[in-house]
Amino acid sequence: xxxxxxxxxxxxxxxxxxxxxxxxxxxxxxxxxxxxxxxxxxxxxxxxxxxxxxxxxxxxxxxxxxxxxxxxxxxxxxxxxxxxxxxxxxxxxxxxxxxxxxxxxxxxxxxxxxxxxxxxxxxxxxxxxxxxxxxxxxxxxxxxxxxxxxxxxxxxxxxxxxxxxxxxxxxxxxxxxxxxxxxxxxxxxxxxxxxxxxxxxxxxxxxxxxxxxxxxxxxxxxxxxxxxxxxxxxxxxxxxxxxxxxxxxxxxxxxxxxxxxxxxxxxxxxxxxxxxxxxxxxxxxxxxxxxxxxxxxxxxxxxxxxxxxxxxxxxxxxxxxxxxxxxxxxxxxxxxxxxxxxxxxxxxxxxxxxxxxxxxxxxxxxxxxxxxxxxxxxxxxxxxxxxxxxxxxxxxxxxxxxxxxxxxxxxxxxxxxxxxxxxxxxxxxxxxxxxxxxxxxxxxxxxxxxxxxxxxxxxxxxxxxxxxxxxxxxxxxxxxxxx
Amino acid sequence: xxxxxxxxxxxxxxxxxxxxxxxxxxxxxxxxxxxxxxxxxxxxxxxxxxxxxxxxxxxxxxxxxxxxxxxxxxxxxxxxxxxxxxxxxxxxxxxxxxxxxxxxxxxxxxxxxxxxxxxxxxxxxxxxxxxxxxxxxxxxxxxxxxxxxxxxxxxxxxxxxxxxxxxxxxxxxxxxxxxxxxxxxxxxxxxxxxxxxxxxxxxxxxxxxxxxxxxxxxxxxxxxxxxxxxxxxxxxxxxxxxxxxxxxxxxxxxxxxxxxxxxxxxxxxxxxxxxxxxxxxxxxxxxxxxxxxxxxxxxxxxxxxxxxxxxxxxxxxxxxxxxxxxxxxxxxxxxxxxxxxxxxxxxxxxxxxxxxxxxxxxxxxxxxxxxxxxxxxxxxxxxxxxxxxxxxxxxxxxxxxxxxxxxxxxxxxxxxxxxxxxxxxxxxxxxxxxxxxxxxxxxxxxxxxxxxxxxxxxxxxxxxxxxxxxxxxxxxxxxxxxx
Numbered sequence: 001x002x003x004x005x006x007x008x009x010x011x012x013x014x015x016x017x018x019x020x021x022x023x024x025x026x027x028x029x030x031x032x033x034x035x036x037x038x039x040x041x042x043x044x045x046x047x048x049x050x051x052x053x054x055x056x057x058x059x060x061x062x063x064x065x066x067x068x069x070x071x072x073x074x075x076x077x078x079x080x081x082x083x084x085x086x087x088x089x090x091x092x093x094x095x096x097x098x099x100x101x102x103x104x105x106x107x108x109x110x111x112x113x114x115x116x117x118x119x120x121x122x123x124x125x126x127x128x129x130x131x132x133x134x135x136x137x138x139x140x141x142x143x144x145x146x147x148x149x150x151x152x153x154x155x156x157x158x159x160x161x162x163x164x165x166x167x168x169x170x171x172x173x174x175x176x177x178x179x180x181x182x183x184x185x186x187x188x189x190x191x192x193x194x195x196x197x198x199x200x201x202x203x204x205x206x207x208x209x210x211x212x213x214x215x216x217x218x219x220x221x222x223x224x225x226x227x228x229x230x231x232x233x234x235x236x237x238x239x240x241x242x243x244x245x246x247x248x249x250x251x252x253x254x255x256x257x258x259x260x261x262x263x264x265x266x267x268x269x270x271x272x273x274x275x276x277x278x279x280x281x282x283x284x285x286x287x288x289x290x291x292x293x294x295x296x297x298x299x300x301x302x303x304x305x306x307x308x309x310x311x312x313x314x315x316x317x318x319x320x321x322x323x324x325x326x327x328x329x330x331x332x333x334x335x336x337x338x339x340x341x342x343x344x345x346x347x348x349x350x351x352x353x354x355x356x357x358x359x360x361x362x363x364x365x366x367x368x369x370x371x372x373x374x375x376x377x378x379x380x381x382x383x384x385x386x387x388x389x390x391x392x393x394x395x396x397x398x399x400x401x402x403x404x405x406x407x408x409x410x411x412x413x414x415x416x417x418x419x420x421x422x423x424x425x426x427x428x429x430x431x432x433x434x435x436x437x438x439x440x441x442x443x444x445x446x447x448x449x450x451x452x453x454x455x456x457x458x459x460x461x462x463x464x465x466x467x468x469x470x471x472x473x474x475x476x477x478x479x480x481x482x483x
Numbered sequence: 484x485x486x487x488x489x490x491x492x493x494x495x496x497x498x499x500x501x502x503x504x505x506x507x508x509x510x511x512x513x514x515x516x517x518x519x520x521x522x523x524x525x526x527x528x529x530x531x532x533x534x535x536x537x538x539x540x541x542x543x544x545x546x547x548x549x550x551x552x553x554x555x556x557x558x559x560x561x562x563x564x565x566x567x568x569x570x571x572x573x574x575x576x577x578x579x580x581x582x583x584x585x586x587x588x589x590x591x592x593x594x595x596x597x598x599x600x601x602x603x604x605x606x607x608x609x610x611x612x613x614x615x616x617x618x619x620x621x622x623x624x625x626x627x628x629x630x631x632x633x634x635x636x637x638x639x640x641x642x643x644x645x646x647x648x649x650x651x652x653x654x655x656x657x658x659x660x661x662x663x664x665x666x667x668x669x670x671x672x673x674x675x676x677x678x679x680x681x682x683x684x685x686x687x688x689x690x691x692x693x694x695x696x697x698x699x700x701x702x703x704x705x706x707x708x709x710x711x712x713x714x715x716x717x718x719x720x721x722x723x724x725x726x727x728x729x730x731x732x733x734x735x736x737x738x739x740x741x742x743x744x745x746x747x748x749x750x751x752x753x754x755x756x757x758x759x760x761x762x763x764x765x766x767x768x769x770x771x772x773x774x775x776x777x778x779x780x781x782x783x784x785x786x787x788x789x790x791x792x793x794x795x796x797x798x799x800x801x802x803x804x805x806x807x808x809x810x811x812x813x814x815x816x817x818x819x820x821x822x823x824x825x826x827x828x829x830x831x832x833x834x835x836x837x838x839x840x841x842x843x844x845x846x847x848x849x850x851x852x853x854x855x856x857x858x859x860x861x862x863x864x865x866x867x868x869x870x871x872x873x874x875x876x877x878x879x880x881x882x883x884x885x886x887x888x889x890x891x892x893x894x895x896x897x898x899x900x901x902x903x904x905x906x907x908x909x910x911x912x913x914x915x916x917x918x919x920x921x922x923x924x925x926x927x928x929x930x931x932x933x934x935x936x937x938x939x940x941x942x943x944x945x946x947x948x949x950x951x952x953x954x955x956x957x958x959x960x961x962x963x964x965x966x
Contacts, residue, residue, distance in 0.1 A: 001802035004774045005705070005736040008804055012645045012668075015808050023599055023814035054817075059595035066562070073560035076822070077552040085568040112542035113782075113789040116506055147630045147792065150816045158667065162495045180815045184641065185495075222488070253488040291487045299596075306596040307821035309630065319484035321491055325498050331506035332663045333633045334537075337792035337820045339559070 018183040021176050021442020022054045026426050030436045046434035050466065052455050053436045055231075055398045057304030061459040065303050065364050067357040068346050070094035071101065072308075072339055075110055078102055093355040101342055110338050116331035118145025118312070119338070122345040126312060129348025133263075134278035138314065144326070145312045145344055147336045149261050149297040152313035154181050155329050156257055156293050159322075160222040161187035167219035168257075169210065171202070173401060173443035173451070175231040175259070190214040190221055193446060196403065199392050200233035202226070204244045211252060223255035224248070229262040229273065229396025232443050232453040234376075236271040236395040242279040246290060255291040261311070262397040264301035267373035271395050277316060291317040298343045300398065302368040304457075310340030310347075375463055376400065376456040382467040383454070386474045400454045401440070410481035422450040428477055433469040501666040504659050504925020505537045509909050513919045529917035533949065535938050536919045538714075538881045540787030544942040548786050548847050550840040551829050553577035554584065555791075555822055558593055561585055576838040584825055593821050599814035601628025601795070602821070605828040609795060612831025616746075617761035621797065627809070628795045628827055630819045632744050632780040635796035637664050638812050639740055639776050642805075643705040644670035650702035651740075652693065654685070656884060656926035656934070658714040658742070673697040673704055676929060679886065682875050683716035685709070687727045694735060706738035707731070712745040712756065712879025715926050715936040717859075719754040719878040725762040729773060738774040744794070745880040747784035750856035754878050760799060774800040781826045783881065785851040793823030793830075858946055859883065859939040865950040866937070869957045883937045884923070893964035905933040911960055916952040 008016060034049045041047075051059060058064065070090045075098050080086050086095065102108045104121025117123065123140035130138035146152040160166060161182065167190040170178045182189045192210045194200040207224070214221050226245060228237045237245075249256045258276040266273050280290050298310035315326060335341075350365075351357040376394040383391040383402045391402035406414075406421050414424035422439035429452075430436055440451030458466055491499065517532045524530075534542060541547065553573045558581050563569050569578065585591045587604025600606065606623035613621035629635040643649060644665065650673040653661045665672045675693045678684040690707070697704050709728060711720045720728075732739045741759040749756050763773050781793035798809060818824075833848075834840040859877040866874040871888035889897075889904050897907035905922035912935075913919055923934025941949055 001771050001800075003772060004800050004802060005738060006642075006774060006801060006805045008808070010705075011642050011805065011808060014645070015642055015812060018811060018815065020811060020815050023811075023817070054596065056596045057594075058592040059590060061590065061592075064594045069560040069562075073556040073563070076559055077556035079549070079552075080556070080572050083572055085571045088568045089563050089566055089572070107542060107544065109541040109544075109790070111540075111547045111786075111788045111790045113537065113539045147820060148817065154816075159489075159494050159498055162497070177815065184812070184815070222493075255488060288484050289486060291489060303594075305594045307592070307594045307818070309818075309820035317484075317487050318489060319487060322489045322494065325491075325494060328501060328503060328506075329498060329667070332501065332503050332660065332667070333637075334506070334631065335790070335792075337630060337823055338790035339822050340820055 014184055014186050018180045019176065019442070020180045021438050024438075024442060026423070026430060026436060026438060027053050029427065030430055033430070033434070044434065045432060048434055050435045050458060050462070052458065053438050055300065055455055055457065056306050057398075057457050058306065060457045062304050062368065062457070064305065065361065067091065067094055067351055067361045068303060068305070068343060071097050071346060072342060074098035075101055075342055076339070078108065078110065091357045093351055093357050101345070114335040114338060114341065116327060116335055117141070117143060118336060118341045122341050125345040126348045130314065134275055134281070136278055136281040142314050142316055143312050144315065144330050145310075145336045145341045147309040147311070147340060148299055149259070149295040149311040149313070150177055151333070151336070152293070152295050152311060153177055153257070155326065156223070156255075156313070157181045157185045157187065158329060159326060160255065161185040164188050165218065165220055167214045167221040169207065169221055169224040169254070171225065171227060171230070173232050173440065173445055174225070175227060176442055178225050179444070188214070188219050190219060191444065194230070194233055194235070196392065196446070196449075199395075200230055200235040202237060202241060202245070204248055207248055221252070221254060223257050225257045225259065226276070227259040229265055231259070231262065231397050232399045232401040234392065234394035234397045234399055234401065236266055236268070236273065238271070239274050239279060242274060242276060243283055246276065246280045246283060246285065250285065250290050255293065258292060258294045260294050261297040261300045263296065265369075265372070265398060266396040267376055268393065268395045273396070277314065287316055289317065296344070298340065298347055301347060302365045303347055305343055308340045308343050309337060310344040312344050371460050372398070372456055375458070375460055378463055378467065379454060379456055382471065386471065387478050389474070394456060398455050398457055400456065401443070401451050402454065404450050404452070406450050407478065407481045407483045409483055410477070413481060422452055425450070425477065426452055429470070429473055432473045432476070435466060435469065497667055497669050501663045502659065502925070503663045504921050507921075507925060509906065509913060509919060509921060510536050512910065513913055516913070516917070527917065528915060531917055533918045533941060533945070535941065536921050538783065538938055538940065539789050540881075540940050541789065543940045545787050545851065545940070547788065548844065550574065550577055550834055550844045551786060551788070551826060554580050554829060555825060557581035558584055558825055559822065561591065561593065574840045576834060576840050584828070597818040597821060597824065599810060599818055600624070600626060601819060601824045605824050608828040609831045613760075613797065617758055617764070619761055619764040625797050625799055626795050627798065627813055628793075628819045628824045630792040630794070630823060631782055632742070632778040632794040632796070633660055634816070634819070635776070635778050635794060636660055636740070637667075638809065639706070639738075639796070640664045640668045640670065641812060642809060643738065644668040647671050648701065648703055650697045650704040652690065652704055652707040652737070654708065654710060654713070656715050656923065656928055657708070658710060659925055661708050662927070671697070671702050673702060674927065677713070677716055677718070679875065679929070679932075682878075683713055683718040685720060685724060685728070687731055690731055704735070704737060706740050708740045708742065709759070710742040712748055714742070714745065714880050715882045715884040717875065717877030717880045717882055717884065719749055719751070719756065721754070722757050722762060725757060725759060726766055729759065729763045729766060729768065733768065733773050738776065741775060741777045743777050744780040744783045746779065748855070748881060749879040750859055751876065751878045756879070760797065770799055772800065779827070781823065781830055784830060785848045786830055788826055791823045791826050792820060793827040795827050854943050855881070855939055858941070858943055861946050861950065862937060862939055865954065869954065870961050872957070877939060881938050881940055883939065884926075884934050885937065887933050887935070889933050890961065890964045890966045892966055893960070896964060905935055908933070908960065909935055912953070912956055915956045915959070918949060918952065
């Protein structure tokens with residue numbers, strides 16, 4: 001390629017700097033092994049790769065929610081809506097809902113670009129869903145529908161970051177979308193550490209300390225990212241803690257970027273999801289008091305419709321001239337995909353008591369959520385039973401983030417292999433079992449501690465096998481490297 | 484909002500600088516008028532807004548292609564595939580195609596994130612489609628499926644632009660996605676002018692001149708954007724001209740960014756679409772000789788599925804280490820929406836002779852394309868019959884870009900209204916007729932000339948009415964402002 005113009009030296013250094021571990025090195029290795037398994041079955045000590053690198057429920061066998069898919073199919077091909085056979089194939093309320101949605105789309109044109117923020121009628125539905133969830137008003141004009149939550153996060157980073165002098169407070173560990181987006185936009189990630197000892201607690205004193213440190217280095221901190229329920233940590237914030245966070249942002253003049261994509265994934269009876277908007281409003285803060293962007297996605301929850309790339313952000317507390325700039329950036333990509341928009345409206349307005357689908361919908365939903373809770377507990381217990389491993393509870397979200405105390409010999413071996421100790425562990429795990437987990441170094445962690453992220457998503461009948469293989473592998477690993 | 488942190492002074496100035504006229508001021512005004520019409524029918528001298536600001540066929544009444552929608556619906560709700568009623572509702576080949584596609588998706592999981600470049604089996608199909616089109620091999624690993632073509636363009640700009648020292652050669656007039664993306668990434672747009680007098684001809688001498696001028700200012704030019712068929716100009720490049728362009732890029736070390744989203748929209752018998760990859764290969768240039776990204780979209784063609792946000796880029800001639808960086812940037816957004824991916828594969832592999840849908844599919848396709856050709860001609864003739872208006876033929880794409888010779892008095896009136904003369908004309912047209920066109924200043928034009936972009940997309944039965952209203956308006960405008 002010596003006669004082609006681009007080299008690593010000539011491209012944008014921000015791209016070079018960006019890292020995205022959940023689709024990084026370990027995943028590339030897994031894809032290579034998968035190809036080898038296909039070409040030569042029996043070439044590895046396992047038959048299949050189990051992709052636990054990313055929260056991707058349907059890739060691990062979770063079935064889509066029937067009602068949602070019925071409505072999507074009908075909106076894709078509305079000409080069957082009036083046919084008699086359709087009534088034999090689709091539930092009555094899915095047909096009714098499809099008609100309602102088509103009526104909300106100008107000209108019933110499901111193949112047209114929509115308003116840059118998304119179809120107004122669908123935003124009305126979402127705003128109503130937010131109101132029902134929070135007990136506070138929501139404005140459809142505050143909703144920006146996006147292709148999953150990621151583009152919404154990029155949009156806000158693009159708005160907030162002018163140069164490396166602009167800092168964004170991010171939890172450590174964090175979901176690497178944030179570090180990747182900050183790197184791509186050339187800003188500075190200002191880390192604040194979650195306290196593993198208190199179940200990944202978020203301490204205001206830590207926020208203050210890191211903010212001061214950043215200021216002293218000349219960094220202008222623009223925003224605070226909070227992921228609740230936490231990814232990769234699985235913690236669910238207490239309401240009192242959220243109030244402190246809101247006050248901190250208010251006092252320090254920070255935009256609050258609230259990643260709330262796991263809002264329907266809470267597994268413990270003593271915790272509940274509260275949106276930051278609800279918390280702020282309940283404290284008496286109104287539209288003009290605090291700048292907040294809340295991110296939601298159809299990829300998570302009990303539906304896990306990652307491939308549909310639906311999502312939205314609700315932005316409140318931005319002046320009309322700033323709002324206009326957000327609108328402009330959204331408009332450059334014209335609009336998000338309409339199926340994703342429709343699905344985002346459906347997850348915020350599922351079937352209700354009395355609807356034909358209500359019972360089957362509720363059964364599907366409850367089966368998934370209760371199974372996830374059981375899987376979380378089984379995996380948590382299994383991890384905690386391993387030598388040198390401690391693992392906080394997954395109160396919510398879709399992951400466990402166990403800490404592994406690695407023997408000095410393993411750390412040396414990792415050094416020799418020119419990789420981080422937890423990446424070394426993850427690679428050995430993959431080579432031995434076919435299970436792909438992402439090392440803690442991809443999310444950030446207190447220096448000298450080592451972790452990996454383990455989703456609770458494999459189907460329940462596979463969990464005993466995974467636990468068995470993981471346990472067997474871990475014993476062998478420790479036997480090999482024990483000091 | 485005085486107590487909220489963000490002001491126009493504190494946000495990213497690149498966002499402020501970005502402009503996107505096709506969703507800009509004139510569209511906001513149209514939306515306002517639409518609301519007024521709803522609230523108070525009869526408040527304007529027309530009943531409806533006709534949105535001619537953007538190439539959005541289905542918003543103007545074009546119906547989706549049946550076969551495509553059948554397959555999408557079946558893939559959205561695969562559990563009906565085996566039901567007997569389905570055979571009464573769907574064509575046999577759409578059912579067969581849905582089964583094929585599901586078999587290409589790992590675990591048949593249509594709701595899972597896919598490979599960051601898109602589902603491998605669908606990329607195989609697309610690569611075969613490209614081979615069939617070009618007569619040269621295409622590699623599925625060169626395909627990156629994206630949510631429409633826009634994110635692919637952003638991805639390449641992100642890769643190419645480090646600072647304002649990096650320049651991108653862009654046609655003037657251009658589709659404002661390019662200027663917007665360059666502004667957002669902080670680069671420099673290096674303009675080259677298309678020659679209106681020769682049907683918007685692309686002259687190599689002009690490319691050379693502008694490249695030298697940019698170099699002399701210290702700008703490092705990284706890439707050349709070519710839009711073929713042209714937007715907003717409608718020109719279709721001659722193959723000989725394309726060869727010169729390829730040689731120019733080769734000689735000057737430029738990446739060629741080929742916007743080929745209108746490849747199926749050619750309306751004149753003496754012109755044909757040739758992909759730049761085919762042209763380069765036919766000249767003997769191989770994979771390592773020229774760096775080329777070709778953009779394609781499901782939003783254009785005869786299908787016009789804008790709302791599905793499907794598209795892809797084919798990248799060839801980038802070294803493995805650069806390719807890895809493109810992959811990384813793609814992976815940060817995980818993947819494009821699966822329905823859009825499926826649709827992108829369908830447009831590159833439509834029904835074939837012998838398939839049940841072939842005849843109805845061909846009839847739908849031919850009806851749309853021949854109607855578009857007639858509409859282009861009718862509108863072109865109508866525009867050319869107006870006082871002071873000259874309009875090149877729309878050989879391809881979806882637009883006419885007439886030049887209007889505005890009287891001095893109109894230019895003065897625009898000045899008084901603090902707007903560009905063509906924006907003034909477009910605003911008057913909107914206020915008088917409800918027709919929304921985008922002024923030439925949003926696309927760029929030779930200073931002192933004035934244009935507007937007029938899509939050929941309104942349904943054929945509306946064209947006489949639009950011609951009548953436009954003609955009537957134009958006469959009135961000229962009478963009012965004639966010097």
